[in-house]
Amino acid sequence: MTSHTVPDRRPPDRPAGVLLPGTPAPLGAHWDGSGTNFAVWSAGAQAVDLCLFDPDGTEHRHRMEETTHQVWHGRLGGVGPGQRYGYRVHGPYDPQNGQRYNPAKLLLDPYTRAVDGGLALHPSLFGYSDSAVDTPLADPHDSAPYVPRGVVVHDPFPWDGDRPRHTSWSDTVIYEVHVKGATARHPDVPPALRGTYAGLAHPAFVAHLQALGVTAVELLPVHHFVSEPHLLRRGLTNYWGYNTLGYFAPHAGYSSAGSGGGQVTEFKTMVKELHAAGIEVILDVVYNHTAEGDHTGPTLSLKGIDNGGYYRLDGGNRARYTDYTGCGNTLDVRRPAVLALLMDSLRYWVTEMHVDGFRFDLASALARSMHDVDRLSAFFDVVHQDPVVSQVKLIAEPWDVGEGGYQVGNFPPPWTEWNGKYRDTVRDVWAGAHVGVRDLAYRLTGSSDLYRSDGRRPFASINFVTAHDGFTLTDLVTYEHKRNEANGEENRDGESHNRNWNCGVEGPSDDPEVRALRARQVRNLVTTLLVSTGVPMLTAGDELGRTQLGNNNAYCQDNEISWIDWDAVDEDLFAFVARLVRLRRSAPVLRQEAFFEGHEIAGSGGTRDLAWFAPDGGQLTTADWFDTGLQTLGMYLDGRGIRHRDEHGHPVVDDCYLVQLHAGPEPVTVQLPGPPWADGYELVVSTEYPTGAPPRITVLAPGPVDLPGRTVWVLRVVRRP
Known part of the structure; x- marks a missing residue:
């Protein structure tokens, strides 16, 4: 031809x-x-x-x-x-x-x-x-x-000494949020600013972030994107933004200043205001594919500039694209010009826009050499040696849709990863699946099985229960079946196996017992997340009880389905989540920088930095670890055994905590261990209560106590003087 x-x-x-x-x-x-x-x-x-x-x-x-x-x-x-x-x-x-x-x-x-x-x-x-x-x-x-x-843009922005914040990983609490969805319905944000960069930086929203206690926002894609033709034909648009067209340009649709270059200044102002409030800015970036789609897609940029130079083409039919992303094409990071494009973009967002890190969508696609995901790929090498990019937060979504693309635990230092195994395990446990506690113990303590062997630390694990993709936290305990008809794909899209439980009733319920159980299950999931070693990620609106009415793939719903409804806020849930975040940020033992050893602490009388207790008060046996029917676990964290020092070189010492998790439906009697572990226990958080706070200061003596069904207790150890 x-x-x-x-x-x-x-x-x-x-x-x-x-x-x-x-x-x-x-x-x-x-x-x-x-x-x-x-x-x-x-x-x-x-x-x-x-x-x-x-x-x-x-x-x-x-x-x-x-x-x-x-x-x-x-x-x-x-x-x-x-x-x-x-x-x-x-x-x-x-x-x-x-x-x-x-x-x-x-x-x-x-x-x-x-x-x-x-x-x-x-x-x-x-x-x-x-x-x-x-x-x-x-x-x-x-x-x-x-x-x-x-x-053409020239923006000599007055940064006034602003710099990326560099909050330590162990102190980080991430809040995944959509720029538009955050404030599109916020009554205290002026209408002209709602859904914009300026809206996200408005004092009303910043105050919410500070009250919640998060340290970083992870913004869904803000690189300029467009909607796919198949969505436009259905009268829909791409809401999430995973359809990038410009890797250096802030998305113009999120700017109150218009698209004549004012979006650059507005984005910088947002970053500066968030930094002033003590909050880092992390960008969700989509370097694995572009908005040009497959061979039937539009010609908008790279496809017409040098198609074979930018994209991976099918070796057997170069009229087609190799698609590891499920979006029609894959950028060919093996090529120097493409690698330069990505690195120039990353450096630009750090040096010129002052962002603090990146979460890489479908990062496995960037690591492929010929076909396999390659830990020694050029992309990893270039990032690792880059004096700018290597110094900011780097988060991989460690999978793509190609064969062998699921790579949780396999990215090299200094990468952190969205820990999909954490999500799956925690969901299984609270959904009532009989999976035992062995895998749960790994997830609670930083997933050493995934991250220890290559020298990474517990904060390599970005722990999450929900994300933008999937059910909200409220919907996770309300629906077992997705409700995606509004997407126009006859409910075929979105995940069908969500590892969740609707508490016995599908969809909204007026039954007070069902509603109370659902609220407790939400609190159980949040508590598990925030007492786990690693870096917790909350999804915007989950702390308020946000629902998407069962839609678990709302990528094309730029409307009330996706936007946070600030008129329907669960104040008790917000107070509960904020209480847990405050506890975490005040307790170094809950955010360890090194993996636990299980070693005895000198001078403690026999306690260990980490110990696991069965309901009978004894430490777990080998048989217990392999008992798939076990649904109760006690995790003892000794704050005298923390293995890192502060910036002045002093040992970090904290209180000791016992976390009792019981996923079974019926109450269970557990034995709280006595000396040398503790002389007593102060109940500081209980998922029995709407805000997590017991009605009075409760100090429990060692010995038998009744733990209600489907409950988490966080107990602070009390010792006699």
């Missing part, structure tokens, strides 16, 4: 001056005070046109004559901040050989710092002609009226 070069139907013109050679670095559009240098990488292009747009949409094309090391570049005097621009790239349109050049398509600069305009569903978005997806027949229609454009 022969290739077909699309004719240049509109020759370049130069109405506003001559395009000078400029420089090949840095990539993107950079204003120098009197003009702007433009540079874009394309290894296979035959020609590149720089396209500038007047405020009325009139387009002016400038042929870029200079190439250096596959970078096309030029400088235009008199062009400055606010200028809208894009590229048209000429070359063969030959899908069978991986080439999809088509100058009829306006392409977004991969390095643009801001994006203006939305994506309108139109046939011209697609590079191929009609239904001829795999033939060398390129679509000749101009896509410029229907696609976003880049914006």
Whole structure:
């Protein structure tokens, strides 16, 4: 099959001056005070046109004559901040050989710092002609009226000494939150700011974060994204944002300042305000795929700039993409230009936007060499040696959809990981599955089985019970079956096996016993999370009782289903979660920086830094560890055995705690161990009570006590003077 070069139907013109050679670095559009240098990488292009747009949409094309090391570049005097621009790239349109050049398509600069305009569903978005997806027949229609454009940005922001915060991992409590969903319905945020970066930084929302006690927000994707054509055809949009188009540009839809570059200043202001409140900013980033989808997807940027240079193509049919992401394509991080794009983006967000870390969506896809996930991949090597990126928080979602993609526990230092095994185990235990307590013990103490062998510490485990993807915490105890009909996929989408229990009734219930049980189950899950060693992650709204009405895949629900309802807040639940967070932050023994050893503590009379107790008061036996019917576990943490020192080199010493978890439905009598373990126990948190606080100070003597069904007690050890 022969290739077909699309004719240049509109020759370049130069109405506003001559395009000078400029420089090949840095990539993107950079204003120098009197003009702007433009540079874009394309290894296979035959020609590149720089396209500038007047405020009325009139387009002016400038042929870029200079190439250096596959970078096309030029400088235009008199062009400055606010200028809208894009590229048209000429070359063969030959899908069978991986080439999809088509100058009829306006392409977004991969390095643009801001994006203006939305994506309108139109046939011209697609590079191929009609239904001829795999033939060398390129679509000749101009896509410029229907696609976003880049914006030249210059933003000398007054940071006033602001720097990334570098909160220690062991002190970190993460709050996963959607920029729009956080304040779209917040009554104390001015209407013009709701759902924006400014809304997230508004004192009303910041005060909520501070009252809750979290130390970091993990923002769902804020790189500029667009909605998939299949959603637009159904009248829906991409709400979560995992459909990136611009890796340097803050999503314009979250800006109250518009899309002319003001979104950059507004984002920086948000970061500065959150830092001033003691809160780090972590970005959920999607470097594994882009918004251009598979071979039937739109041509918006990389696909038209250098398709085979940016994407993994199927070796057997280069008209198709290797898809490890489930989203149609996979970026080819093995290629230097792609690796440079990712690293330049990461460094930009740290150095220019002052963010404190990243959570990498489907990170296993970034680690693949030929087919397998490779711990020695170039991506890991480059991140590890980078003097900027290696110093911020790095969180992997350690799986993708390809074979062998589930890699929990296998990322190298200094990576931390979303611990999917933690989520599954804790859900199983509180759903009543007879799984015993052996795996639960690992999860409660930092998952040493996953993270110890390669020198990582307990904080390599990002512990979570819920996340944006799946049921909310309230829905987890209310529904066993997903309710995703509103997504328009006949309820086929979303996870069907959620490891949960609806407390005997499917959906909302007026039965007070069912409602009370559900509330207690929520408290049990939260308590388990916040007394576990590792880094806890809360999902925004879970602390308020937020529901999605059973939708466990609300990625396309940009409406009340997804937004936090601030008029329907469970005040008791908020008080409960805040109480647990305060306890955790005040108790070093609950956030250890080293794995427990189980060793006897000198001078303690025989206690250990970690001990496990059966209901009869004896320490667990080998048979107990393999008893799948055991649903009661006592975890003793001795604050005299903490194995790290403070910043002054002094030993860290804390109180001792006994955590009693009982997932069985009926009350059980447990023996609280006496000396040398304790002379008594103060009950500081109990999931029996709506706010976790016992009605009075309760000190229990060693010996038998009745532990109610489905309850967690957190007891502080009391010793005689």
